[in-house]
Amino acid sequence: xxxxxxxxxxxxxxxxxxxxxxxxxxxxxxxxxxxxxEEHASLRGAVEVMRRLTRPKRAxxxxxxxxLILESSAGSTIPRSDLARERKWYRGVLRYAAGLGIAFLxxxxxxxxxxxxxxxxxxxxxxxENLERGEELSKDWEEAKQGSVLGAFLHARSxxxxxxxxxxxxxxxxxxxx
Amino acid sequence: xxxxxxxxxxxxxxxxxxxxxxAYRILGRHxxxxxxxxxxxxxxxxxxxxxRPANERGWxxxxxxxxxxxxxxxxxxxxxxxxxxARTEWAFEEARGEAExxxxxxxxxxxxxxxxxxxxxxxVLVAKVxxxxxxxxxxNEWGAAVSTVKTHFVRALQSVRLRLHPRWxxxxxx
Numbered sequence: 001x002x003x004x005x006x007x008x009x010x011x012x013x014x015x016x017x018x019x020x021x022x023x024x025x026x027x028x029x030x031x032x033x034x035x036x037x038e039e040h041a042s043l044r045g046a047v048e049v050m051r052r053l054t055r056p057k058r059a060x061x062x063x064x065x066x067x068l069i070l071e072s073s074a075g076s077t078i079p080r081s082d083l084a085r086e087r088k089w090y091r092g093v094l095r096y097a098a099g100l101g102i103a104f105l106x107x108x109x110x111x112x113x114x115x116x117x118x119x120x121x122x123x124x125x126x127x128x129e130n131l132e133r134g135e136e137l138s139k140d141w142e143e144a145k146q147g148s149v150l151g152a153f154l155h156a157r158s159x160x161x162x163x164x165x166x167x168x169x170x171x172x173x174x175x176x177x178x
Numbered sequence: 179x180x181x182x183x184x185x186x187x188x189x190x191x192x193x194x195x196x197x198x199x200x201a202y203r204i205l206g207r208h209x210x211x212x213x214x215x216x217x218x219x220x221x222x223x224x225x226x227x228x229x230r231p232a233n234e235r236g237w238x239x240x241x242x243x244x245x246x247x248x249x250x251x252x253x254x255x256x257x258x259x260x261x262x263x264a265r266t267e268w269a270f271e272e273a274r275g276e277a278e279x280x281x282x283x284x285x286x287x288x289x290x291x292x293x294x295x296x297x298x299x300x301x302v303l304v305a306k307v308x309x310x311x312x313x314x315x316x317x318n319e320w321g322a323a324v325s326t327v328k329t330h331f332v333r334a335l336q337s338v339r340l341r342l343h344p345r346w347x348x349x350x351x352x
Contacts, residue, residue: 011328014335015306015313043332046339050288050307053203054281 001025006036014043188226190219193235196309197242203308204246204292206285214249218242236319239309240301243292250289283345291341299334302327 006029012018013026030037194215201214218241231237292300298320305311305319313331317324 011313011332015328015331017312042339043335046335046342047307049284049342050303050338052281053206053285053288 001029003029003033003036006030006033010040010043013040014047188223188230189234190222193238194219196235197238200239200242200304200308201246204243204250204285204289206282210249211246214242214245217245233319233321236301236305239304240297243300243304244297247289247293250286251293287342287345288338291338294337294341295334296330299330299337302330303334303338306331 006026009018009022009026012022018026030040197215197218198211201211201218202208205211205214218238221241222238225231225237292303295303301320302316305316306313311319313324313327317327320327
């Protein structure tokens with residue numbers, strides 16, 4: 001087979017319509033003729049590059065009145081106007097959900113910071129509270145040591161009370177013991 | 179007996195998937211491909227009122243490819259105008275995935291390569307490469323000799339190769 005004969009079969013080779021004997025003869029020629037081999041390979045490459053463009057998802061479009069109706073291969077029907085409406089609806093839902101989420105987070109942060117602010121604010125304890133606390137402290141102290149005011153003070157100190165709280169507890173304790 | 183839909187659509191339904199597919203290959207965007215389907219359908223309907231094309235699928239392929247290439251050209255003009263006005267398009271390009279940008283760039287190059295061809299060459303090439311028709315089927319569709327179709331195919335491919343070569347040389351020259 002010479003170069004001219006190979007050229008006449010080039011379309012069949014590129015279009016994959018060669019018979020087995022034709023293919024054998026062509027391959028034999030290509031193994032010897034670099035020019036013909038390269039011509040085929042580069043045109044084949046162009047076909048491959050074109051085929052890299054993806055095939056679309058199958059969709060049937062048909063016209064009913066003034067509307068274009070799309071049908072996917074799965075059989076569901078999506079009118080074109082509905083596609084736009086559907087997208088709009090999803091966008092609305094997403095915005096609403098995002099708004100709710102932000103509001104929830106903002107509420108959580110504000111509430112959390114409110115609580116911490118409240119806990120940090122100094123509130124002077126009432127006398128009843130001091131007495132109650134003093135009783136508890138004295139009970140612990142009675143059980144632990146000999147009953148000195150210093151022991152009660154140290155125990156109250158370990159509760160991380162403020163200085164004024166400690167003072168009031170000790171007064172209440174001393175009054176009870178006195 | 180013709181249904182109401184059949185009368186309105188003028189027998190378009192069996193070809194709609196093909197029309198969508200041809201348009202999508204060139205445009206790569208669902209909504210734009212649909213717009214092309216819509217335009218092609220209107221032209222099909224007008225043509226049907228006058229005379230139904232003898233080679234229906236071939237007629238639709240030709241009209242669809244022409245329309246899709248025109249739409250693509252419109253994008254290029256718009257893009258150039260946007261780029262001269264502002265550089266935001268570059269940021270957009272960078273933000274997109276590399277693969278997506280690569281595919282879009284390939285679509286643009288293939289569309290440009292196809293736009294250089296004659297209508298017959300373009301139709302033969304698309305029928306062979308994308309629709310995987312045999313040369314005999316294409317010849318039958320066009321009412322031409324098989325040898326003529328083969329000649330158009332090879333010449334079309336040689337032209338496309340020239341156009342694609344600068345960017346896609348690694349694939350073309352192996």
